[in-house]
Amino acid sequence: MSQSILTPDQVAKLGNLDVIARLVVEGFLVGLHRSPYHGFSVEFAEYRQYIPGEPATNIDWRVFGKSDRYYTKIYAEETNLRATILVDASSSMSFKSDENSTSKIEYARLLAASLTYLLLKQNDAVGLELFSDKQLASVPARAVRKQLFQVLKELDYIPEPKSTTSIGPVLHKVAEKLPRRGLIILLSDLMDDPDEIMSGLKHFRYRGHEVVIFHLLNPQEIEFDYRGEARFEDLETGNAMKIDPTHLRTSYREKFEQWRTRLREECRGLKIDFVDMTVDAPFDRALMAYLRKRARMR
Amino acid sequence: MPFTFLNPMMLFAAFGAAVPLILHLINMRKTKRVLFSNLQFLEEAQVNRSRSIGLRRLLLLLLRMLAIILLALAAAAPRLPGLSDNTSGKYSLLVLLDSSASMQTVEEGGTRFSYACTTAADICRTLPNDSEIQVLTIGTTANEYFSGWVTAGESSADAILQLTPTDGSANLPAAFKQCRKWIDQAENHPVDILLVSDMQFSLSDSTVLKEAVRELDIRTLNAITIKSEPADGAVLSVGLPLRAVVPDQPVTITATVSPSVKGQKYRLELDGSLKAQAVATVAPGVAQQLAFPITAPEAGNYKGIITSDSDRLRIDDSRPFVLDVCKTINLLLIHGQDYGTAGRGGWRYLETALGGDLFNVTALPSDKVAAGDIATADLVALVDPDPLGRQILTELEKVTTRGGSLLLLLGDTNRLSYYQNTLLKTLGQECELVPVARSEQGRENLTVNNYGPVFTDLPEAALEVLEASIWRRYIDVKNSDAIFEMEFGSGSPAMLSWNRNSGQIILLPFNLANAENDIEANAMFPVLMQRIAATLAVGNSADSIRNAGEIVTFPLAEIAGSASVLLEPIVNDKPMISMPVNLRWQNGVGILDAGIIDQAGFCWFVAGSDTLGVVPVTVPSTESRNSLLSKAEFQKLATDAGFERVSTLSVSETGFISGLSGREMAPWILLLCVITLLFEGYLARRA
The missing domain is CATH 3.40.50.410 (von Willebrand factor, type A domain)
Structure with a gap:
């Protein structure tokens, strides 16, 4: 895929969010070798020659009657999907490492922009909720063209994160606010109390929403590959501890993996798509995950 | 054990151990700051690890310091002191x-x-x-x-x-x-x-x-x-008869043995033929005295041996001795003239007392004695002699040089000055003879002081009779260093003995005046005299057994031809050795000197085809037990x-x-250093 050539780091340097989103999504779609314009809708788009193996229900028998050839009807997609992208803008999201200079929040911003672009391209309604320990910005979901600019504007002005995450209450609030069932895309490192997170997510499910979580992490958070003694400061609480990471690496990885596994398992239980993302991963993965989810929702 | 260092200056390099310590301290101060998303997991991990990590880091620091110290120590080339104080390398x-x-x-x-x-x-x-x-x-x-x-x-x-x-x-x-x-x-x-x-x-x-x-x-x-x-088994010593032995006389030869096994048999052989056997009943390693009763054979010198089966040290399992059986003892009795003084003529009591098979007494007045008479006598007794000529005195001295013995009965108070200043001085006794004042003269009991050879084996009853005897004391011996064998009741000596050259001398400081019939009536007098004479006749022959390693000599009775010594080893498979002897003169007596003989056996002194005598040489008992x-x-x-x-x-x-x-310690210290570093590396990797 051509997108893979551009790393998130390089993409982030491009600056204009609109351009970035376009570049990412178009590149991604070209790479798919399949037109997203041809969905399965009521609005006819064109005929295509029948390929053996396709369901015979799609064959236009009238055309067969006239031409004695098998053709399938291709419809332009008509959507009624409402997607809301939830972006965690807490302090922990500003973490970046020496190896990966893109912070999680930056990555989330780009990913949110790309998803918005893609969704709108699919004629889906897109909304944005930006939060930390409280809601910071909210763009209600709409499927209009200028929605892109609304969303990108909010993403452009994400304030410097200085707060702790409090995902649970925010999720409850958003769940209450969203009027009808739709798709919730959560971009977060989920650095909060897992019980509260799950409580919020349950609320979404209860309200009939489909949920995709892009769990954003810096590879260093997973690997914890630091060398030499250092003073570690918590981005959210400001607490500090002096440790030799080499001594704690194994134990840290164990605890961290337990936490991720728990989140993953509980999400699976709620039938929530849980996508592990690291800030060095190409955006394709996220976009593809979204498309898969979208296809299942059809 | 203190070390010595070839390059002690290198020990200063041990201060290098401060380097890791300083680095450690610097590192403790300069810690970098890392902003991290969430400390929750670190805190959870830290709970279990922090203590052991601290210890491990301290251990690492110590190991690094130790490695540097060991390196400095090795460079200083330490060595353990050697067995030698010499450090030149040439010994x-x-x-x-x-x-x-x-x-x-x-x-x-x-x-x-x-x-x-x-x-x-x-x-x-x-x-x-x-x-x-x-x-x-x-x-x-x-x-x-x-x-x-x-x-x-x-x-x-x-x-x-x-x-x-x-x-x-x-x-x-x-x-x-x-x-x-x-x-x-x-x-x-x-x-x-x-x-x-x-x-x-x-x-x-x-x-x-x-x-x-x-x-x-x-x-x-x-x-x-x-x-x-x-090695325990040994014949430690042999006890020979203390007094002269005559043919057919029952005698007991004793041996102190230390068996190597219980019930070990010991044999007594005379001239190679078995004469008696005895069995040790004590535990191995314990000393026991065994008695070998035999009947004395014909007169002569017998090569005796007490032997047993050999153990790990066979040389001490046979002990040689020489048994001298004499046909009769030729006793020369030299007496003064009978001229009526108290005690004069008393020598006859002695002559009578020594009558019997054992002694052949020849009594001669002092002025009739010739040097030849003395030389041929087995034992010489002097009873109140008159002053003797120089030649006779020299001859008496020779008797002791040859290992012979003398019996002196001096009781004539008129001759005390001569006895004290001439006779006794010649015979090596510096003492004072003091006449007892008439008022103090009295009849006194005797007390046996020293149970030497004369009194050994004397039945208790006989001893009581002897001590109950009454004797009259005329002379007091003062300032004598001789052994007081017997004393009067007043504490004055009644019998003294001393060694002179190789011989022995016994002095009885009383005369044989039969005052108040005290000699004639004394039943113990003949017994005592016979015992004294028989003991003296044997002389020091019981002591003639020489220990290996000592000088072996033999007094020459008469000038012989070219003499030599044949050493017959006690261990049969050793060859007989012939050695030359030196002839030296002592007090006019020729002494054959074989020098130091360091092998146990019989030393035969021979001159041509004549055997002059034999001296047994044994292993010192100290080597056995x-x-x-x-x-x-x-x-x-x-x-x-x-x-x-x-x-x-x-x-x-x-x-x-x-x-x-001494021993170079550097390689070992280096090895220790390497082990320390390996351990340090292992710990660091684990960390």
Whole structure:
């Protein structure tokens, strides 16, 4: 895929969010070798020659009657999907490492922009909720063209994160606010109390929403590959501890993996798509995950 | 044990150990800051690990410091002090090789002596170039083996293997005395002294060794011990009849034995034929006196031996002796003139008392005695003699030189001055003869003071009768150093004995005046006189058994031709050795001197085809039963004596040569350093 050539780091340097989103999504779609314009809708788009193996229900028998050839009807997609992208803008999201200079929040911003672009391209309604320990910005979901600019504007002005995450209450609030069932895309490192997170997510499910979580992490958070003694400061609480990471690496990885596994398992239980993302991963993965989810929702 | 360092300055490099400490402290101050998303997981991990991490880091620091210290230590080239005080690398090694009888004890694979020689030879071979060696064998005397210091090496080692042991005891003091000479002549100083021995010494305290420390100015004594188990079985001593024996007389010869097994049989052989047997009933290693009752054979000198089956040390399982059976004792009685003085003529009582089969008494007045009469007599008794000529006095002196004995009965108060100043002085007794004042003269009881040979075996009843006897005292002997064998009730001596040259003299300071019938009526008088005469007739022959390692002599009765000694070893498979003898003169008597005989056996003094006499030579009993000094005991003795360093190696232990120069510790310290670093690396990797 051509997108893979551009790393998130390089993409982030491009600056204009609109351009970035376009570049990412178009590149991604070209790479798919399949037109997203041809969905399965009521609005006819064109005929295509029948390929053996396709369901015979799609064959236009009238055309067969006239031409004695098998053709399938291709419809332009008509959507009624409402997607809301939830972006965690807490302090922990500003973490970046020496190896990966893109912070999680930056990555989330780009990913949110790309998803918005893609969704709108699919004629889906897109909304944005930006939060930390409280809601910071909210763009209600709409499927209009200028929605892109609304969303990108909010993403452009994400304030410097200085707060702790409090995902649970925010999720409850958003769940209450969203009027009808739709798709919730959560971009977060989920650095909060897992019980509260799950409580919020349950609320979404209860309200009939489909949920995709892009769990954003810096590879260093997973690997914890630091060398030499250092003073570690918590981005959210400001607490500090002096440790030799080499001594704690194994134990840290164990605890961290337990936490991720728990989140993953509980999400699976709620039938929530849980996508592990690291800030060095190409955006394709996220976009593809979204498309898969979208296809299942059809 | 203190180290010595070849490069002590390198020890300053140990301060380098401060480097990791400083780095550690700097690192503690300069910690980088990392902003992290969430400390929750770190906090959870830290709970279990923080304590062990702290300890591990401290351990790492210590290991690094230790490694640097060890490196500095190794660079300083430490060495453990060696057995030698000599640091030149060229040694003068004085080997004191125990060649005493106990070294002939058979151990596994050879005798102790062969082990000792092999050890000394091995050491000789492996001494560094330009080192020299001298060997002193320690028998009863210490003898140098090489005429001077020789270069250590193959040839001197081979020569050491040719050494032979002696049957004598080990005279350690003599060996240390000899050391002085060889230390002075040595090329490399300080001289190293190595004692190779089974440690069977009669060292009750450290006096001998103290003397050595003082005299030799040596601080280090090295010893190699051969074995530690003594061989117990032995005939320790032989008890011969104390008084003259005549043919057919029942006599008992005793032997003190220490059996190697319970119920061990011992045989008494005379001239090779078995005469009596006895069985030891005590436990192995315990001494027991066995009696061998025999009937004295025909008159003559008999080569006797008490023997048993051999154990590990066979040389002490047979003990030689010579039994002298005399047909009759020719007693020459020299008396003064009978001229009426009290006591004169009393010699007849003695003549009567000695009548019988055993004695052949020839009584001659003083002025009729010829030198020849004295020379041919077995025993000479002088009873109140008149002044004797110089020739007779010389002849009497010769009697003692030849090992003969004299009996003196001096009681004539008119002759006291002569007896005191001439006769007794000639016979080696400086004393005062004081006449007892008439008022103090009285009849007194006797008390036996010294149960010597005269009184041994005397029945208790006879002794009581003797002590109840009444004697009249006329003379008091004062300031005498002789043994008071018997005393009057007043404490004055009634019988004195002393040794003169090789002979023995008994003095009875009373006359034989039969005042108040006290002699004639005394039943014990003849018995006492016979016993005294018979004891004196044997003289010191019981003591004639010589220990191996001593000088063996034989007095010459008459001038003989070219004499020599034939040594018949006690151990049958050893060859008979013929040795020349020296003739020397002592008090006009010719003495055949065979020198030091260091083998047990019979020394036959022969002149042409004539046998002049035989002297038995035995293994000193100290070689048989003395417990061996353990390494620790010897070490304690030597340390008490003042040796600063005493090393005791077993013969099986190698490394004497490598131990001489001390041991380089650097390789070991480097090894330790490497191990430390490996451990440090392992811990660091784990961390």
